[in-house]
Amino acid sequence: MSHLIPxxxxxxxxxxxxxxxxxRKAMADSAANVPAGPSxxxxxxxxxxxxxxxxxxxxxxxxxxxxxxxxxxxxxxxxFLTLQGLRSFVIDHLNIWNxxxxxxxxxxxxxxxxxxxxxxxxxxxxxTLLAALLATPIxxxxxxxxxxxxxxxxxxxxxxxxxxxxxxxxxxxxxxGLSVFVPLMRAHFGGxxxxxxxxxxxxxxxxLPTVASIAADSIRAVPDKLREASYAIGGTKWQTxxxxxxxxxxSSLMTAIVLGMSRAFGEALAVQMVIGNARNLPxxxxxxxxxxxxxxxxxxxxxxxxSVLNDALWSLGLILLAISYIFILIIRYLxxxxxx
Amino acid sequence: xxIQLNTKMENFMNGQTDETPIxxxxxxxxxxxxxxxxxxxxxxxxxxxxxxxxxxxxxCGKSTFIRSIxxxxxxxxxxxxxxxINYRDYNILNKKIDVVQLRKEIGMVFxxxxxxxxxxxxxxxxxxxxxxxxxxxxxxxxxxxxxxxxALWDEVKDRLDHSATGLSGGQQQRLCIARALALKPSVLLxxxxxxxxxxxxxxxxxxxxxxxxxxxxIVIVTHNMQQAARIAxxxxxxxxxxxxxxxxxxxxxxxxxxxxxxxYISGRFG
Numbered sequence: 001m002s003h004l005i006p007x008x009x010x011x012x013x014x015x016x017x018x019x020x021x022x023x024r025k026a027m028a029d030s031a032a033n034v035p036a037g038p039s040x041x042x043x044x045x046x047x048x049x050x051x052x053x054x055x056x057x058x059x060x061x062x063x064x065x066x067x068x069x070x071x072x073x074x075x076x077x078x079x080f081l082t083l084q085g086l087r088s089f090v091i092d093h094l095n096i097w098n099x100x101x102x103x104x105x106x107x108x109x110x111x112x113x114x115x116x117x118x119x120x121x122x123x124x125x126x127x128t129l130l131a132a133l134l135a136t137p138i139x140x141x142x143x144x145x146x147x148x149x150x151x152x153x154x155x156x157x158x159x160x161x162x163x164x165x166x167x168x169x170x171x172x173x174x175x176x177g178l179s180v181f182v183p184l185m186r187a188h189f190g191g192x193x194x195x196x197x198x199x200x201x202x203x204x205x206x207x208l209p210t211v212a213s214i215a216a217d218s219i220r221a222v223p224d225k226l227r228e229a230s231y232a233i234g235g236t237k238w239q240t241x242x243x244x245x246x247x248x249x250x251s252s253l254m255t256a257i258v259l260g261m262s263r264a265f266g267e268a269l270a271v272q273m274v275i276g277n278a279r280n281l282p283x284x285x286x287x288x289x290x291x292x293x294x295x296x297x298x299x300x301x302x303x304x305x306x307s308v309l310n311d312a313l314w315s316l317g318l319i320l321l322a323i324s325y326i327f328i329l330i331i332r333y334l335x336x337x338x339x340x
Numbered sequence: 341x342x343i344q345l346n347t348k349m350e351n352f353m354n355g356q357t358d359e360t361p362i363x364x365x366x367x368x369x370x371x372x373x374x375x376x377x378x379x380x381x382x383x384x385x386x387x388x389x390x391x392x393x394x395x396x397x398x399x400c401g402k403s404t405f406i407r408s409i410x411x412x413x414x415x416x417x418x419x420x421x422x423x424x425i426n427y428r429d430y431n432i433l434n435k436k437i438d439v440v441q442l443r444k445e446i447g448m449v450f451x452x453x454x455x456x457x458x459x460x461x462x463x464x465x466x467x468x469x470x471x472x473x474x475x476x477x478x479x480x481x482x483x484x485x486x487x488x489x490x491a492l493w494d495e496v497k498d499r500l501d502h503s504a505t506g507l508s509g510g511q512q513q514r515l516c517i518a519r520a521l522a523l524k525p526s527v528l529l530x531x532x533x534x535x536x537x538x539x540x541x542x543x544x545x546x547x548x549x550x551x552x553x554x555x556x557x558i559v560i561v562t563h564n565m566q567q568a569a570r571i572a573x574x575x576x577x578x579x580x581x582x583x584x585x586x587x588x589x590x591x592x593x594x595x596x597x598x599x600x601x602x603x604y605i606s607g608r609f610g
């Protein structure tokens with residue numbers, strides 16, 4: 001203790017520093033007085049070494065195998081679909097170019113059946129792009145509202161609303177489309193009311209919550225120091241959102257949109273209920289049409305394994321998979337470009 | 341241990357001799373975060389064309405105080421400011437003040453360099469565009485002018501269209517100062533601008549600040565007492581939310597009136 005006395009003499013401190021002094025003293029005390037207890041450090045015994053390694057490796061095995069299972073699933077699906085999808089070209093000798101670009105789909109005609117899948121590829125792409133076009137402005141607006149404007153309120157009310165929208169089964173969206181959009185189309189644009197636009201509207205509403213919640217997350221991920229910087233140079237709230245936050249979130253917003261598009265691309269049931277399922281190439285957005293997914297779900301049950309139509313439908317599935325891969329590649333590319 | 345004062349003695353003398361008029365007068369400012377009383381009854385002048393340093397240990401309220409001068413505390417919902425900060429016949433803390441215009445006249449630079457993830461020239465031009473300036477020639481002139489004021493022009497003039505995030509930390513911070521200068525503010529607030537930087541970048545920025553004070557009024561928060569001693573004309577020592585002592589830097593460092601100031605600047609705590 002003796003060494004503490006000059007230390008105290010140095011710190012002739014007023015009452016204000018008293019607390020600080022006491023902690024310093026306590027620290028000095030503990031360092032000086034607490035005897036070193038026996039260390040718990042030991043060498044491991046043989047049995048402990050064995051059980052340790054066993055439990056470690058068991059845990060590892062579980063984690064590794066679950067991760068491996070995922071990879072196997074992806075590879076297996078891709079392989080299976082590729083093998084099945086190529087059957088129509090290899091075994092049934094359909095021309096791959098005619099298949100992709102042909103506009104006539106008469107697979108069950110007795111004489112000269114035609115397998116032109118272009119109307120469905122076009123339908124899928126058109127529905128996806130139209131849905132993205134309709135959903136993106138609303139979704140981004142919602143995201144800005146949630147993340148920037150109504151922060152507390154937005155969290156408490158918008159988040160559950162979005163979750164409920166995500167959770168609604170697609171058949172319900174289809175029913176709503178069937179009972180709201182289709183009659184509306186029929187009344188205003190003529191025809192049956194089942195058309196491309198109705199499909200795009202239904203899918204657009206379906207992807208709205210997905211895009212909005214991912215976009216809101218990416219806006220929230222923009223560091224606050226950028227907002228602070230913008231306000232500090234005399235930016236208004238709107239200027240800050242428009243000129244700083246949105247550009248900074250840029251590529252992740254694109255990711256949100258592309259993810260929404262890939263969901264729109266894969267949607268079958270709701271689209272099938274409102275799009276009209278025509279095998280012809282639509283001439284306008286008010287014409288009925290079909291998509292890759294709807295034609296597969298509609299026809300697959302009526303075919304026998306190994307028939308040409310069955311193989312052709314597998315080929316359509318392969319095209320779907322390929323385009324989904326392209327979407328994922330785009331997402332990966334966009335997220336790699338991200339700077340902040 | 342006494343602090344070394346020999347580095348820029350002449351600046352000291354300059355600050356000492358010619359007293360500049362008061363730009364901002366702070367009267368009875370109290371700032372609360374919820375129930376936490378962060379800044380307690382602060383009164384001090386801020387002189388024009390001089391550097392005023394705010395020093396003190398962490399959590400003493402100096403950052404909170406400097407952020408109230410251009411109302412950045414408005415962004416924190418729980419923060420509440422009382423009192424008067426008088427600037428050109430207006431009380432800055434008045435709720436009716438146009439905060440956006442205020443921040444155009446009183447610029448701020450933060451501890452972490454925060455350039456926008458845009459090109460170097462866009463970073464400088466954004467405040468002008470916010471203010472409604474779209475004249476190409478004026479934008480380019482201001483870019484060059486602002487970058488020259490922080491001695492960054494020669495380093496980046498060939499890559500104005502490159503991303504600002506590719507610059508070094510010190511360059512980024514000087515870019516942020518240039519960005520704050522683009523609107524030609526009258527007051528420049530710096531919240532620990534060099535604490536994230538290396539010594540070489542720090543001394544570059546200090547040199548620039550000594551140049552800039554000829555045109556601007558500068559308030560700087562710093563943890564580094566040597567920095568305050570080197571560049572500041574006036575120094576304010578904050579402790580536990582109170583302004584303990586304010587005076588000419590030389591007086592404050594050589595003949596502190598209060599015991600707490602003496603203890604802090606001699607490194608006994610903090």
